[in-house]
Amino acid sequence: MQAVPVLLVTQDDALWQHWRQIDALGWLPARGHALQDIARWGEAQRGLVVIDADLPRLPAWNDAAWQAVADKTRILIGSGRLDDAEATRALAMGAWGYFHAYVPATALAHILQTVSLGEIWIGRSLVQRLLRQVSQVGTEQAGWMSGLTEREIDVARRAAGGISNQGIADELGISERTVRAHLSAIFEKLGVTDRLALALKVHGIQHA
Numbered sequence: 001m002q003a004v005p006v007l008l009v010t011q012d013d014a015l016w017q018h019w020r021q022i023d024a025l026g027w028l029p030a031r032g033h034a035l036q037d038i039a040r041w042g043e044a045q046r047g048l049v050v051i052d053a054d055l056p057r058l059p060a061w062n063d064a065a066w067q068a069v070a071d072k073t074r075i076l077i078g079s080g081r082l083d084d085a086e087a088t089r090a091l092a093m094g095a096w097g098y099f100h101a102y103v104p105a106t107a108l109a110h111i112l113q114t115v116s117l118g119e120i121w122i123g124r125s126l127v128q129r130l131l132r133q134v135s136q137v138g139t140e141q142a143g144w145m146s147g148l149t150e151r152e153i154d155v156a157r158r159a160a161g162g163i164s165n166q167g168i169a170d171e172l173g174i175s176e177r178t179v180r181a182h183l184s185a186i187f188e189k190l191g192v193t194d195r196l197a198l199a200l201k202v203h204g205i206q207h208a
Contacts, residue, residue: 003028006112007041007073010052019050019078021105027112035059035069042072048112052101053079053086061089070094074115078103084126097121119193130196132162144202147189155182156190160199 008019009032020029032038034057038049049069051058059065069075070093077090078101087098096115100123103111111121145153151172158168165183169176183195192198 004048004112004116005030006048006050007032007038008050009033009037009055010078011056012052012054015052015078015101018102018105019108022109022112025105025109027109035065038069038073038075042069047074048076048116049073050076050078050108050112053077053081053090054101061086061093066093076111076115076121082123082125084123084129087122087126091120091122098123098126127162127194127196129162130199144190148186152182152186152189155179156186156198156202159183159186159195160202162195162199 003023003026005028006022007030008016010016010019011033016031020031023029030041032041032049034055038051041049074096075094076097076099077087077095078099079086080101082098082100090098097111097120099108099111099121114121145156148156154172155168158171163171165176165179168179172179186198187193190198190201192201
């Protein structure tokens with residue numbers, strides 16, 4: 001497979017050395033130091049960019065400066081101090097992912113692959129927070145469970161409400177492995193790829 005270029009934007013030499021380990025995993029890392037580098041990367045029609053959240057003089061997430069780069073690239077934010085509020089603001093800006101800056105290289109490669117396929121990457125705690133918000137503002141819609149078994153409906157309702165796999169297993173008296181199997185079947189039958197999309201479908205909320 002041809003190596004895929006990705007711009008890694010940081011002024012932290014240690015973080016750069018950590019991130020550049022993806023070069024052995026099918027990626028072609030290049031280093032950037034500022035937003036101007038991201039703009040040039042986008043103009044060259046190269047899509048993936050990872051930004052250090054601690055980059056000096058980084059604009060606020062609601063700053064209009066982000067719009068120009070977000071329109072031409074798929075931006076991921078790596079933070080050494082994960083914060084759901086920061087993640088929410090970054091995603092609202094147009095970021096495609098938010099993750100701990102020092103995840104292993106194999107995990108970063110997986111995150112990049114996920115985003116390159118058009119999927120958003122966010123952490124579990126933020127997903128659960130969003131699931132709870134969806135449950136609070138939405139009302140379960142009739143018909144979403146068509147084609148599901150009774151047990152799959154039980155699992156889907158709980159997953160859409162933000163309950164963890166282990167929590168679902170405990171409530172239903174089944175193993176966590178069985179919960180994962182049910183969720184795989186549910187996702188396939190309903191044509192969704194993750195819990196957030198499942199929650200939106202259950203509550204009749206349209207999403208892009």
